[in-house]
Amino acid sequence: MATDFSSTRRLFRSLIYLAVQRCRIAETLCRLSISIRCFRVSTPPFVRISISDTGVGSSLVEFQDLDPGMCSVSSDKWDGMLSITTTGIRDKDIHNYRLNLREALTSKSRLNTLPPTRKNHGTFSGTEVCFSTAEEDNVDDFMAWVFPFVQKIFLLKTPNLAVDLTVEHTENLGSRYNHLLQETDDIYLPLSLSNNERLLLSLQSYVLRHRNALDKECQLCFTSRDHLQFGTGVASNIQNVRGSGQIVEVAIVITSVQSQCCLWRLNHATSQVMYFQEFTPFSVSQSSIDALTSINWRNYERTSADRNLIKKAVKIALDDLKAKYAGLLLSFHSIKIRNHVPDLSRTLAGLILSSNDPEFHSECASLLGLQSNDACTKETVDACIREKIIRIIEMNDGKMKVERGSAPCLFECEGQVKEHCPEDKDDSVEE
Amino acid sequence: MEPNLLESSLFYADQRLCSAEILPPSQVRARIEVAVLNFLKNLTASNPTISNLPLISRKYDNSGLRHGLLSDVSSVFLSHSVCARSLMRANNAKAFVRVWMVMAMCFRILVQGKLATQRELFYKLLCDAPEYFRSQRQVNRAVQDVVALLRCTRHSLGIMASSRGAVIGRMVLEEPGEQIVDCSVIGNAGYAITGDLCTLSKLVLHSDARYIIIIEKDAIFQRLAEDHFFNQIPCILITSKGYPDIATRFLLHRISQTFPDMTILALMDWNPAGLAILCTYKFGSVTTGLESYRYACNVKWLGLRADDLQIIPQQVMMQLKPHDIKTAKSLMSSKLLQERYQAELSLMQRRLYRLITFNVILLHEIREKSSKVHRSGKRNAVSGKRAMRRLVRAHARTRRETSANCCERK
Numbered sequence: 001m002a003t004d005f006s007s008t009r010r011l012f013r014s015l016i017y018l019a020v021q022r023c024r025i026a027e028t029l030c031r032l033s034i035s036i037r038c039f040r041v042s043t044p045p046f047v048r049i050s051i052s053d054t055g056v057g058s059s060l061v062e063f064q065d066l067d068p069g070m071c072s073v074s075s076d077k078w079d080g081m082l083s084i085t086t087t088g089i090r091d092k093d094i095h096n097y098r099l100n101l102r103e104a105l106t107s108k109s110r111l112n113t114l115p116p117t118r119k120n121h122g123t124f125s126g127t128e129v130c131f132s133t134a135e136e137d138n139v140d141d142f143m144a145w146v147f148p149f150v151q152k153i154f155l156l157k158t159p160n161l162a163v164d165l166t167v168e169h170t171e172n173l174g175s176r177y178n179h180l181l182q183e184t185d186d187i188y189l190p191l192s193l194s195n196n197e198r199l200l201l202s203l204q205s206y207v208l209r210h211r212n213a214l215d216k217e218c219q220l221c222f223t224s225r226d227h228l229q230f231g232t233g234v235a236s237n238i239q240n241v242r243g244s245g246q247i248v249e250v251a252i253v254i255t256s257v258q259s260q261c262c263l264w265r266l267n268h269a270t271s272q273v274m275y276f277q278e279f280t281p282f283s284v285s286q287s288s289i290d291a292l293t294s295i296n297w298r299n300y301e302r303t304s305a306d307r308n309l310i311k312k313a314v315k316i317a318l319d320d321l322k323a324k325y326a327g328l329l330l331s332f333h334s335i336k337i338r339n340h341v342p343d344l345s346r347t348l349a350g351l352i353l354s355s356n357d358p359e360f361h362s363e364c365a366s367l368l369g370l371q372s373n374d375a376c377t378k379e380t381v382d383a384c385i386r387e388k389i390i391r392i393i394e395m396n397d398g399k400m401k402v403e404r405g406s407a408p409c410l411f412e413c414e415g416q417v418k419e420h421c422p423e424d425k426d427d428s429v430e431e
Numbered sequence: 432m433e434p435n436l437l438e439s440s441l442f443y444a445d446q447r448l449c450s451a452e453i454l455p456p457s458q459v460r461a462r463i464e465v466a467v468l469n470f471l472k473n474l475t476a477s478n479p480t481i482s483n484l485p486l487i488s489r490k491y492d493n494s495g496l497r498h499g500l501l502s503d504v505s506s507v508f509l510s511h512s513v514c515a516r517s518l519m520r521a522n523n524a525k526a527f528v529r530v531w532m533v534m535a536m537c538f539r540i541l542v543q544g545k546l547a548t549q550r551e552l553f554y555k556l557l558c559d560a561p562e563y564f565r566s567q568r569q570v571n572r573a574v575q576d577v578v579a580l581l582r583c584t585r586h587s588l589g590i591m592a593s594s595r596g597a598v599i600g601r602m603v604l605e606e607p608g609e610q611i612v613d614c615s616v617i618g619n620a621g622y623a624i625t626g627d628l629c630t631l632s633k634l635v636l637h638s639d640a641r642y643i644i645i646i647e648k649d650a651i652f653q654r655l656a657e658d659h660f661f662n663q664i665p666c667i668l669i670t671s672k673g674y675p676d677i678a679t680r681f682l683l684h685r686i687s688q689t690f691p692d693m694t695i696l697a698l699m700d701w702n703p704a705g706l707a708i709l710c711t712y713k714f715g716s717v718t719t720g721l722e723s724y725r726y727a728c729n730v731k732w733l734g735l736r737a738d739d740l741q742i743i744p745q746q747v748m749m750q751l752k753p754h755d756i757k758t759a760k761s762l763m764s765s766k767l768l769q770e771r772y773q774a775e776l777s778l779m780q781r782r783l784y785r786l787i788t789f790n791v792i793l794l795h796e797i798r799e800k801s802s803k804v805h806r807s808g809k810r811n812a813v814s815g816k817r818a819m820r821r822l823v824r825a826h827a828r829t830r831r832e833t834s835a836n837c838c839e840r841k
Contacts, residue, residue: 336521343560344518344528351467351535354542360464367471388474389518392481396519407480409515410469410580417485418514 005283007073008047008135009145011066011101015051015129016153017280018062022055022127023161024279030054034150034165038143041172044077044134047142052128057088060111063099063129075102078133086127087119094119143167150180151212152274152281157198196232200251204228207253210264211272220262222255229254229325233316235309248313252321322397334397338390345386349378447495447510449487451578451721454587456541462581463538483515484530487579487721494717496766497724505713506727507767509720516576529563529573530580532556537577540589548593548626549574575718584722585677586628596671596679597621597652600661602686605635614667619656621668626678634682636689642666643686645697645730647673647708667693675711677719680726683712687728695728701735702751703759706776714767737775751779 005013016034023030035050063084080102087094093116103110136142150165165180193201207228208217222228230253238245273292275284291311322329330338352364353376365376368384409417454462473482487493493512498505518527536555540547547555549571556564564570578585586592599621604612614622625631644666646652652670655661661668667686671679687695697712699705713730715723751759759780762768768776 333521337518337524340518340524340528343563344531347528347531347535348467348470351463351531351538354535354539355460355464356542357460357464360468363468364471367468367475369475385471385474388479389481392474392479393519407483407517407519408473409485409513410466410473410482411485413485413513414511416512418488418512 006135007078008049008133008142011131012049012051012146013149013280013282014066017278018058019051019053019055019127019129020153020158020161020279021062022058023053024055024158026055026125027160029160030162032153032161032163034146034163035168036143036146036166037168037170038139039170040139041170044137045139046132046134047136047139048130048132050128050130052126054124054126057091057125058084058086058127060084060086060097060099064105064111066099066101073133073135077135078131081131083130084127085129087125089123089125091125092119093117139169147180149281152276153279155199155202155206155212155274156276156279157202158279159193159195159198196234196249196251199249200230200232200253203251203253204230207255210262213264218262218264221265227256229256229321231317231319231321231324233313233318233320235313235316237309246309248309250310250313250317252314252317254321330394330397334393338393341386341389341393342382345382345389346378348385349382352381353378445497448497448508448724449511449582449721450508450724451582451584452587454583456544456587456589459581459583459587459589460538460541462583463534466534466581481518483517484527484576484580485513485515486530486576487582488512488514489575489579489718489720491717491761491765494720494766496714502729504727504729505767506724507715507717507720508724509717525563526573526576529569530576532560532563533570533573533577534581537588537590546589546591546627548591550593552590578719578721582721585719592626592628592676592678592681594624594626594671594676594678595673596624596669596676596682597649598624598667598669598682599652599656600667601640601665602636602638602667605637606630607633607635615659615661619653621652621656621670624678624682626676628678628681631678631682631685634685636686638667638686638690638693640665640667640690640693643683643693643695644668644733645683645695645709645712646670647697647699647705651698674708677723677726680712680723680728684726684728695730696733697730698733699735701737701739701779703755703762703776703779705735706732706772706779707758707762710762710765710767732772737778756780 016032019032023032030053032051032053032055035052037048039046039048063082066082080100082099082101084097084099085094086097095116096114098112098114100110100112146165146167150163153163165178167178167180169176169178205217206212208222209215210218210221230251232252233250234247235250236245236247238247273284273288275282275288277285287307288310291307291314294307294311318329352361355361361376364381365371368381368388370376370380370384470482473480487509489509493510495508495510496505497508516523516527516530518524533552533556536552549567552574553564553567553570556570564573574585574588574590577588581588597620599614599617599619602614604614604622606612612622640661642664646655646668647670649670649672652668652672655668660666669679669683669686683695687693695712697709699709709730709732711723712728715725715727759776762776763773763780
């Protein structure tokens with residue numbers, strides 16, 4: 001949850017969020033570069049973070065609202081200063097600023113405009129934001145947070161956005177470097193793909209690589225993509241073209257357990273929820289948690305804002321899964337019924353085969369689509385009937401009770417047919 | 432409250448009557464095979480479904496009372512209202528499967544040409560499917576469901592009634608190809624009534640009795656048998672040792688059909704259960720309404736009655752139990768009871784009395800020559816004699832009324 005995060009991490013995320021929005025607005029191929037220099041040997045150790053993008057120029061308005069909650073951080077650890085360099089495509093100058101986030105919004109010393117740099121060559125736009133902070137006592141901890149965060153941005157395969165991360169560790173004996181680069185394939189996905197489709201493709205890849213722990217798809221656990229079942233859903237509360245509102249897109253991937261699986265899989269057989277807001281990874285919001293926990297996973301009854309929209313999208317994704325893979329996500333009700341099917345099919349098979357009437361046998365075999373009387377063992381008949389009954393249960397899952405109960409009767413009835421036969425518990429029956 | 436004459440007239444009632452047929456094994460097997468084929472047809476249709484089981488409703492609201500036109504026998508019958516049991520309702524699914532399991536078991540029994548009791552059925556089903564059949568009651572209910580589905584009698588399904596019944600008294604039974612049984616000279620336990628209705632239907636009966644007395648309690652039955660009561664008053668004593676089973680009712684019905692002039696009397700405990708037992712002999716029951724209407728008899732309530740209460744000591748009275756109260760309520764609300772019976776029942780309800788053991792005590796006194804232990808003193812000797820006098824008076828009245836000597840002696 002956000003409350004656990006340091007100001008540094010909150011600011012880092014906010015700045016990336018802003019950079020991503022600027023790139024999306026540009027509607028052209030953009031780069032987002034994240035550069036972190038770790039000075040471990042200084043006292044205290046500090047990091048210098050630079051986030052630069054080639055999106056539209058910034059008007060600084062979005063920076064005015066930044067408030068990553070610095071009150072808890074002493075000014076020794078962080079001075080609150082952001083160095084901002086930005087230029088628009090039509091600007092002749094590159095503008096330089098220093099923004100002091102410790103100063104109040106109305107204070108004149110919050111924003112300090114520095115002399116601009118002349119843009120001599122080229123037509124470009126972009127922004128770079130830098131700050132240094134010693135708030136993170138354990139640099140490795142911080143990096144352990146940064147890497148998965150950036151990998152999640154890759155996950156989105158945001159159209160027209162290339163993201164990269166460079167980390168430089170400056171120590172006594174020199175510097176070492178880490179790079180995290182996005183795959184070219186991800187950047188050049190067809191533009192016609194919807195956000196949801198992109199999300200799904202990347203989620204599949206993420207899962208097949210065991211949450212990006214591997215460089216390529218795990219061949220032991222996933223011999224083919226058939227082992228993945230996925231569903232997507234989109235829900236929106238935007239009333240019209242000009243209306244404000246939200247769109248929630250959900251992708252769900254389920255992997256079935258295979259007889260063979262690798263160590264990673266054995267140790268990580270858990271579910272993971274990832275939440276993004278405007279293409280930036282965020283902690284799962286409380287409303288999302290509320291939505292997910294309030295979904296009646298047993299039978300997807302719709303119960304009854306933000307939470308409802310998220311819930312609606314998740315439900316659409318789950319229904320998509322159900323529609324594609326019959327029997328994958330059955331309601332609790334259907335599972336309860338399905339448990340009785342093997343006993344029923346075995347009973348029927350036993351009944352059929354206990355008859356000594358060959359015409360009856362052959363009629364049953366013909367109805368079931370079985371080849372000949374000789375091939376009709378109790379097991380084959382049982383399996384055939386069982387499979388057909390289960391398929392009907394799966395098809396009917398999720399339908400209204402009225403639809404479910406409207407099957408024909410075994411025999412024609414003259415009299416009035418009541419809906420269902422309750423079990424009689426109190427009748428004394430003659431023996 | 433007398434039932435509406437039109438509604439209960441035989442013609443009207445018979446149109447509405449739904450009956451379980453007595454069928455030979457081949458026809459029952461054919462019905463079961465049709466059931467399976469219909470199920471498979473619906474399962475494999477272009478719009479496949481799991482067929483619902485249409486079961487005749489064995490509830491009060493699907494029942495009626497029919498009066499005989501030419502006889503004074505009334506019986507409970509069931510009409511055609513059906514409830515559909517579906518696999519697709521989670522609460523019904525187990526009961527749905529149970530019906531098929533019993534049907535499959537009966538099919539096997541019929542193919543083998545055998546008969547099985549409900550007890551045997553329970554043991555077999557308990558072995559095959561213990562999660563589905565936990566008690567005899569569940570088996571019995573499932574059997575009645577199959578009767579309601581296939582509309583054939585339980586016996587036609589190859590299930591023999593488990594009979595607890597016994598008969599003793601002035602009757603000679605001839606089992607075809609077997610020995611002749613004189614029920615007046617057999618042991619006190621009486622002749623055990625077989626559960627095989629086919630055998631019962633083949634018995635040749637001879638009797639010079641004037642009455643058939645249905646006795647609720649086995650202890651009373653044995654006491655009267657021991658004292659050869661049936662020789663003092665020419666009668667046949669019959670008991671099912673509690674709630675009547677089909678075999679006992681079947682035999683009672685056969686005796687009454689063979690000897691239509693015999694008066695049928697019932698000696699029950701004075702409590703709602705006793706009255707319910709009497710009503711079952713008299714009218715049949717709703718739960719087995721598809722077949723039990725056949726064996727209704729014109730039974731008269733001899734005792735115990737409310738006017739016997741005055742000479743009964745308070746200390747032998749017991750409080751009505753909750754199941755008595757429930758039985759009383761359900762009897763009161765049924766269409767069966769005539770006014771006098773209703774009056775006695777409401778007296779039971781009001782005074783919350785039930786008598787069980789007193790029946791034994793009273794009957795001690797019915798034996799004129801009894802010198803055994805009297806539990807309740809002189810007053811009961813009077814009451815016992817009063818009941819006895821009632822019986823003797825009825826007997827004498829019948830003898831006067833008949834012009835010819837109807838006593839048949841072998």
